[in-house]
Amino acid sequence: MSIDCEDQELLEGFLAETTELLEKLDDDLISLEKSPDDAELMNRIFRSIHTVKGASSFLGFDLLVKVTHKTEDVLNRLRKAELTLNPQIMDVILEAVDLVKTLVADIKAGEIVERELEETIAKLIPFLSENAVEARVLAPLFAPQKEQVAEPRQGASESEPPQPAAPASETAPLAPQIAAPVPEPPVPAPRAAAPAPQLKAVPAKEPAAKPAAAKGEELADNSTVRVDVKRLDDLMNQVGELVLERNRMIQLHSDFQTGLDPAGFGDDFGKLSKRLNFVTSELQMQVLKMRMLPVEKVFKKFPRIVRNLARDLGKEVDLQIIGEETELDRSVVDEIGDPLIHLIRNALDHGLETPDERLAAGKNRCGTVVLSAAHEGNQIVISIKDNGRGIDPDRVSRKALEKGLITEEQLAIMGSREILDLLFLPGFSTKEQATDLSGRGVGMDVVRTNIRKLNGIIEIKNEVGKGSEFILKLPLTLAIIQSLLVEVEREVYSIPLASVIETMRVNKSEFHMIGGQEVLKLRDSVLPLLRLQRTFNCAESTADRNTCYVVIVGVAEKRLGLVVTRLLGQQEVAIKSLGKFLANLPGIGGSTIMGDGRVALIVDPMGLVGGGEAALVRKSA
């Protein structure tokens, strides 16, 4: 059934609003569970679901109305304190919200799919009965309740009343009371009417609908931007300034041509270029800001994930989120979601201990995971920190050996940093057995791949027994970057500053050869070197100087020293694509146009670092 909506604009408005409300709702519900007495929060949740209901009934989305209506009823009772919140109720409400999300995604995709609503609705209904207050006391009863929902499929709706009576004898007298007022008729009625087609319709349509839904979501999320009116006004102001400066420039030029004041020209031109510089950089910041989203957009789904994970793992976790208002580029926001999920999952699964272990280790029962974001210069720094058991380097290296990812010789020359880097190898896992959650050794590889794509850096801080911290450093934007200009045998290349860790001047005699690889001893680690002149086949200039510069770049967890002839300085550059014919050159990420109009190529550190292990990556892919 396709959607027949007269007013496309209305529909789009509905979708945008509903999506926003639902996102917020998840967050609010989790908070509500922590502070069930917060009346303001309760009311906000109620209002959100009420708004969704109202809007969907106005647009005639009956399925949505059905679910939201029942959810609203339950929430209403909670609000009036006729019901007291407990995890069982919350589970059902969350399930209902998920169902609403699925339905909204269907609408977004343009196809309404028959979905199984009754199961979720049936779970909500018990909480609506007058006696549901007592139902709260009988919390254990709700486990069988779920089975009971499945029951009617076998057509045994009449057998429902005795069911809840079974679990606890003391509750037996209450049981019929609970079960009897459950408004049964709405449940069996639609079921009895069309049990078969419902069951058939779902599996048949769902696979087809899923990809469509996912696609629709992506498109909708990226095609329009909401911009703060104030920002737009600021932008307009800046453009006004720019126009003024342009006029001044035209004036200056004509004055110069008529020879009015040739002496003062240089002076005036200097001032003008300073102002122009100021205005354009302001303008650039403004436009950049418009592309920015608060990282909250990604962070807000984590409380729910952490809640579910913690319960599945039997751990007690307190998730603290800091700096969710930090803004970063849309393209970056889209990419960091997955890596963060994996890192959080790891923190919960591998990092934190069970409550008993924690008590034994003299720690708080409840583990803490801190997710924080902050700006640091031209980068955004996201950190995931847990106070669990930390990463045991011995265990990591042993596992890597067992799995044949490294050899004994390789291990022997590794520092503690390199050992931790083993975590990122595809196929690495400390788990003996793969579970639903982890153990296949894919997660950290995903983290690495995505962070690389963004030209980011990963750092690991680790203290055995006290916890570990993963720090992601990402560039603010991908369109205009700060870069380090270097000269390689008379050719100018630009290296993204985000990946540059440090530069140093060294004498070529300090280079060592290990296994056919040029390396440099840098403090306590061994740094592999790459001569850009060789990689890029530059003609060697005759003057063979002994000193050169090494630019140390970091890509995800890897470090590499690039040997260049000279450092030219730092410049902000706009990235230009090389076109599709030259798009896949190894080590070249794009190009930029310099002040003198020449083209300089942008080095892609990821391509250079990745060159050696391309085989490994391909194997895992």
Next chain:
Amino acid sequence: MQTALKVKSEEYGGELIQLVSFNLEKEEYGINVLMVREIIRMLNITRVPNTPHYVEGVINLRGKVIPIISLRRKFDLMEAEYDKRTRIMVMEVVGELMGFIVDEVSEVIRISEKEIQPPPPVVSSGIEQECMAGVINQAERLLVLLDLEKMFSADERRIFSSVA
């Protein structure tokens, strides 16, 4: 190529095509005028490492970075010094702007489609058979009609995908 500007002309009794003719190692070549975006003088070319030998590099064409290809190298002709007649023909090939370095651009000529003869079966020069669309034999000149789109759809794809 088939989207060429076609003019019905009774005089020629066929459809007219406009060609830009250019020289390369004293030979004359023609290319459909509709393929050519602009003809510019030599600029500073930035070398791009690890590309096929005939890719000279990239230039900045009013804020757009486009690749430059040396037709001499592409056709395995002798290298020549760039002089004041050397030109870059900027063309749209397979939806992408590209520049081609030629010795000299001479004129725009009109020919009738009928004058185009199929390329000879054996091409002795270095030009690959596949990018030769035909030969035009007029009274005193012999023009080789090129189809760069053909050359780059097959050739480039092969080479660049092997790099990837």
